[in-house]
Amino acid sequence: MIDARGLVLLPGLICTHHHFFQTLTRALPRAQDAELFDWLVAHYPIWARLTPEAIRASTAVAIAELLLSGCTTAADHGYVWPNRARLDDQIAVAQEMGLRFHAARGSMSRGRSAGGLPPDEAVEDEAAILRDSERVIRAYHDPSRYAMTRIVLAPCSPFSVTAELMRASALLAREHDGVHLHTHLCETADEERYCLERYGVRPVEFAESLGWTGPDVWYAHAIFMSPQEFARLGRSRTGVAHCATSNMRLGSGIAPVLAQRDAGMRVGLGVDGSASNDGSHMLDEVRHAMLLQRVAHGAGAMSAREALRFATRGGAEVLGRDDVGALVPGMAADLIGVRADGLATAGGSVHDALASLVFCRIPNVDLSIVDGAVRVRDGRLVDVDVPGLVRRHARAARALTRP
Numbered sequence: 325m326i327d328a329r330g331l332v333l334l335p336g337l338i339c340t341h342h343h344f345f346q347t348l349t350r351a352l353p354r355a356q357d358a359e360l361f362d363w364l365v366a367h368y369p370i371w372a373r374l375t376p377e378a379i380r381a382s383t384a385v386a387i388a389e390l391l392l393s394g395c396t397t398a399a400d401h402g403y404v405w406p407n408r409a410r411l412d413d414q415i416a417v418a419q420e421m422g423l424r425f426h427a428a429r430g431s432m433s434r435g436r437s438a439g440g441l442p443p444d445e446a447v448e449d450e451a452a453i454l455r456d457s458e459r460v461i462r463a464y465h466d467p468s469r470y471a472m473t474r475i476v477l478a479p480c481s482p483f484s485v486t487a488e489l490m491r492a493s494a495l496l497a498r499e500h501d502g503v504h505l506h507t508h509l510c511e512t513a514d515e516e517r518y519c520l521e522r523y524g525v526r527p528v529e530f531a532e533s534l535g536w537t538g539p540d541v542w543y544a545h546a547i548f549m550s551p552q553e554f555a556r557l558g559r560s561r562t563g564v565a566h567c568a569t570s571n572m573r574l575g576s577g578i579a580p581v582l583a584q585r586d587a588g589m590r591v592g593l594g595v596d597g598s599a600s601n602d603g604s605h606m607l608d609e610v611r612h613a614m615l616l617q618r619v620a621h622g623a624g625a626m627s628a629r630e631a632l633r634f635a636t637r638g639g640a641e642v643l644g645r646d647d648v649g650a651l652v653p654g655m656a657a658d659l660i661g662v663r664a665d666g667l668a669t670a671g672g673s674v675h676d677a678l679a680s681l682v683f684c685r686i687p688n689v690d691l692s693i694v695d696g697a698v699r700v701r702d703g704r705l706v707d708v709d710v711p712g713l714v715r716r717h718a719r720a721a722r723a724l725t726r727p
């Protein structure tokens with residue numbers, strides 16, 4: 325029995341796009357004011373020094389932040405795997421901390437010598453990527469309802485892998501029940517130019533030509549897309565992870581998420597980052613998604629309830645789940661509670677306690693339950709030594725930039 329008097333209860337929030345490893349390079353001075361391509365080029369050589377310990381510490385930090393900010397299910401897109409770092413390192417931490425986890429086996433294969441953006445030491449061989457993708461599917465993927473771990477295949481972007489790897493990843497994923505596909509698409513005008521120059525088509529046409537559309541595919545960002553393109557993607561029920569904070573941070577633009585939703589695309593929210601956010605705060609993301617649509621389309625563009633819908637049922641649809649995202653019988657026991665009588669919503673919760681969770685700025689949730697287990701109680705993680713974790717994470721972060 326949990327005494328939830330004074331709490332607003334919601335289904336746990338769902339994050340559809342993140343890069344846990346990037347918590348190690350938040351606020352990096354040389355990348356603070358850069359746009360996407362320069363930002364990537366500044367980070368790649370640092371990420372090429374990642375180790376298994378760096379992956380584990382950064383995963384723990386991101387999950388701690390996510391749990392405290394209301395997230396109970398998250399997809400992570402790790403795409404740099406040097407020095408024997410493996411997806412297994414992330415899955416072990418997520419299992420230990422109790423997050424419902426969609427682990428994307430991301431990848432980069434086209435280094436600078438092959439016309440790609442990342443340096444050669446940050447990329448992997450394509451045959452090895454596919455072998456490891458199959459290995460992690462067999463070792464960890466659980467297609468059943470209430471699954472705590474699912475695998476996603478996720479080549480990083482059209483400018484860091486080859487068309488062949490995109491095609492082969494889609495074929496491999498579709499050999500297995502419930503293995504979905506994820507990549508970055510249409511994040512910047514630079515990417516559009518790259519696709520036009522290299523392939524002679526726009527990014528969406530390129531993705532379509534590779535078999536990368538459908539109810540088992542979702543893209544991060546989807547900013548530079550035409551109405552004709554999202555009408556087609558809506559018909560195929562392709563999904564979008566909308567990352568408002570990251571899009572603002574990198575000055576990328578405002579994604580047309582409302583029109584994409586109206587066209588039939590599945591839309592969820594993601595904190596992205598962490599080096600382009602630079603936080604993993606899911607309730608903040610809901611707030612920013614609502615505010616950013618208002619910048620583009622006026623105060624009536626998106627309500628607090630619509631923003632929360634994107635972060636709950638919307639996110640569940642994007643990840644292909646019918647067992648999370650709502651508080652109804654038959655759903656997984658994933659729920660969060662926020663005090664309605666605290667400082668953050670004072671004067672708000674008396675009028676509209678639910679909307680206050682989005683309009684007001686909530687520092688963290690007071691209760692979080694994932695798969696029936698209490699993970700946050702009285703605003704604190706029940707089984708994480710946060711100061712110890714932060715010290716460990718700082719050591720790993722310093723090691724990445726040490727000369």
Ligand SMILES: [Zn+2]
Binds near residue numbers: 401
């Ligand atoms: Zn991303």
